[in-house]
Every structure is written in structure tokens, then in C-alpha cells.
Amino acid sequence: MPTEQSRILARRHYLTGLAIALVGAILFSTKAIVAKLIYRYNVDAVTLICFRMAFSLPIFAAIAIWQMHKSGSLSKADRWRLVALGLVGYYLSSFLDFLGLQYISAGLERLILFLTPSFVLLISAFFLKRAVSKLEWTALLVSYLGIVLVFFHDLKLGGEYVMLGSALVLGAAISYAIYLIQSGQLVQRLGSLRLVSYAMCVSSAACIGQFFILRPASMLVQPLAVYSLSVVNAVMCTVLPVFMTMIAVKRIGAATASQAGMIGPVSTLFLGAYFIGEPITSWQLAGTVLVMGGMYLLSRKKT
Template sequence: MPWKHWNSDRIGVALAVLAAFGFSFKAIFVKLAYAAAPVDAVTLLSLRMVFSLPAFLWIGFTAGNAAPLTRRDWSTLVVLGVLGYYASSMLDFLGLQYISAGLERLILFTYPTLTVLIGVLFMGQSLEKRQVGALLLSYAGIGLAFAHDLQLGGDVATLLTGAAFVFGSALTYAIYSAGAEPAIRRLGSARFAALAMLVSTTATQLHFFATQPLSALVQPLPIYLYGAAMALFSTVLPILWQSAAIRRIGAARSVLIGTLGPVLTIFFSWWLLQEPVSAAQLAGAGLVLAGVLLVSRSKRKPA
């Protein structure tokens, strides 16, 4: 392998690891913010989006693809922006009020299998045996992780409420993932992400002003710091790192490296949040990751 290509490959792997690290830390920031002050999910998400907005506006204005937007483009952006960045994030933030960060990340990481199911149910795709196996592995892992939280004395109704919110987050993100590919091909990944973030920020602020008083934005300093950290280290930078990694090592390898995310979240929730870790939770994480790896494998084409 030529030195230049090998060096680019190493950089790509490092960027993919950094992206997985950043995305996995989002739940940690949310949990830390909830512990620091009685902030609600709507306000916390509003701060995250506002702090992220300048970076994505800059990305959108400097993106090279300047094709004019059609009415259909705007309709697609509105639907996907609301689903992918607003609804999914809101449901995730709500779920983290009820369940551990480790369980949240495992449930959220089922979105690749949900994307497969969406393709089967609504896009005429067939369900392969390996995909059935991936579904069984992933949801068996969720069951083990759920049992782990239940053994710690968690209330069943509370855990089910939190799990339902986070599963809704995974489902809306899966719908977003299934619909985003053609829009990204037309607009480019940077421009699409920037415009979708603009739509999401608008939806978030409308939600905030419709349900919260303006005084809710007055928060203790730690809440602002966690909101800014979440925007920078768990939103803007991971998206840029992931895009750069995909350019160097391809989407398939980037997705595989991204499976580090749940493991990292479990580790940091144990280290920073003092959430206990059990063999059942680790086994559940292993099953979920095995399911994601299985469903992410490309079907081998005949020679």
C-alpha cells in the first residue's frame, strides 16, 4: 500500500473513532445537565440547537454545491429536518429523563435494523435471512439491557416510558436515514445537513416558545456549558469528522467503527455518572452490536 494512501486510511479511521466518541457523549452531557439543575428537555434541546446553528449556517454558505432548491427539495428538507434533528432529538432527551445512558444508547442504536424494516414494509425490499438474524440479535440485546436496569430497582412503568421515547427517537431517525440519501445526492452532505439543521432549529424554537416562558432560557452557568459542549462536541464536530472519515475510508467502514458508540457510552456512564455495569448489560451491548454489524454487511454480488 502506498505511504500516502496508508496515511490517509489511518486518518480516516481516527476520524471515525472521534465521531463515534462525540456522538456517544451526547447522552452523558444530557444526564450531566439534568443532574446539574432542574432543566426540562425542551429548553436543553433549544440551547443545543441554538449553539449549533452558527456552525451549520457557515457550512451551508460555504458548501460548494449551489444548485437552486426546488419546491420538492424544500418539502423534503422540512420533513427530514423535523424528523431527523428535531423529533428524534426531542424524544431522545425526554427518554433520558427516565432511563440510563447505557440503555438509551443501545435502544437508539437499533436504527439500522429499523431502517431495514422500513425498506421492507414501505419500499418493496425483501427481508434476507441475515437481516432477520440481525433483528433477533439486536432486540435480544435490548431485552438484556432492560433487565439490567430493572434489576437495579427501576420501576417498570418508568423504564417502559423512557424506552418508548428512545425507541421513538430511533424510529424517527431511521425514517430520516431512509429518506435522506436521495436528498444528499442532490444537495451534497454538507449543504443538506446545514439546511436540515436550520429547519430543525426553527421547529425547536417554535416548540420552545409555544410551551415555555422566555424566562426558561435563564439557566445556571453549567446548563449553558453543557448545552454548548453538546453542540460542539456531540453535534457539529462529529458530523464533520464522520463526513471526512467517509471520504477517506468509505461509508461501510465508518459505520462499522461507529459501533463503538454504545460501548463508549456504557463506559463513560459508568465512569462519569456512576451508572453500574453488569454482565447482562455488556452481553446486551454485544448482541446489539452483532446485530448492527450483521445488518450493515453488504450482500455479496456474484462475480
């Protein structure tokens, strides 16, 4: 029988893990707000993502080197898999996401990205022949109805560019879903810390290389505010959320950490209203509730 002291410690351990998951989800969602602030300085998506990954690369590279010394070298096959995962899961997904953010609200962007688990389900169903239950189909229907509500609301305000931005962010969510599906075996074999640090190094190299191919080096000269916001984007909205989520999963499990992540779309709505003046309407709130409700049903599915 557990003692009262052990129950108190276990409860504290759980609440600490939950708090870490919540803060991590909020910080990760804040990247949309920071990106919107950077765009005010006429910085494009190619330059924005270059700064983001350049400032986060030293941290991920240090962790990758530590993991390399700790766990040894990778097989040739695993190296190629990591390169592919880094390009699809972090480079392509991030680039499409920040490109889309130029055209749509931070709230809509966060809701579309929040559908990533549903795309994992659909890809598994249609390509991997995984059976989908009635509860899962219901969850998808509810979630997509919420996206439709917010999409048509934003379409009235933003016109044709909302469709373009939504399509780009949708591509980001789908590419990250592909990453999640393909990374399953590697995570079991390499561990999440090693996989993420290696994949982020690949992504960083691609983002920085892309900049020098597509943009003149003179575009690296930006106002001080762009550098400051890029550091926030790299450290507070990229590096910290990645590791906070990993810590939370270890403490409270993946399912609970995933449910805690539902605070992300809500926090984006209110942060967007506070920092960049995006309006909060009843349509957005209704769509957010539907998307979160659908994802909650999906997370409660017994596996």
C-alpha cells in the first residue's frame, strides 16, 4: 500500500509534468505570433526560417554531438532515414507553415496544425490499411467542421489569400503527419532525444542553405528587432517546447501530454488578440471548440 507521502509525491510529480506540458504547448503555439511580428519588418518566410534555425542550430548540434558520443555512430540506412525525416518533418513542414502565416491569421494556422493527429489517422487508413472506428470518423467530422467555420470567417476578411495560406499550412500539417508515421520505428531504436536533435540539424542545414540559394547575403542585415524576435522564435518557441514536451511525456505519458496540447489553439487566439490585434469572434471560438472537441475524442480512443 502506498503511503500518504508517496501519494503526495506522485501527485506533485504528475502536476509538474502537466504544467510543463501546458507551458510547452503555449510556447510552441507562440511561434505564430512571433512570426507575425517579424513579418511587420518586411522579412519573408525564407529569411525568417533561416534566422530561426540558425539561432537554434547550436543547441541542437551540441545535443546531437553529445548523443553521438554517448550512443555511437548510426548505420548508413539510419542516416538516410534521418535526412529524409529532417527534410520532410521539420524543414518542409516549417517552411510551408511560415509561408502560409503570411496570408492567414495565427488562430486559423494553429487550428489547421492542430489537425495533424487526424492526418496521421487518415494516412494510416488509406495507405497503411488501418481500420478506422465510428468514434474516430466522428472526431474527424467534428474537427473539420470547426476548421470550415473559421476558414469561411477568415475568407470573408482576407479574400483569396486565405485559401492560399490555408493550403500551405495544410501542407505543413500533412508533411509533419508523414514524419510522425515514418519516425515510429526510429524513435524506438534511437530514442526521441537523439532523433529530434539529428533531424533538427538536418532541417537547419536545409533552411540555411535554402536562404543562400534564394536570397542575397545582404538580407542577413536586418533591424535589431528582427534578430531579437528570431532568438525568441528559436529558443522560446522551438528549442524549449521540444524538450518540455519530451519531459512531459516521460512524466505523464504521451496521451495526457497530447491532451494538454489542446491549450495551444486557445492560447494562440488570445495571444494573437493581445500582441498583434487579431480579433476574437464567436465564429473563431465556435470553430476552436469543435476542433478541440474532435481531437479530444480522438485522444480518448482506446488503442
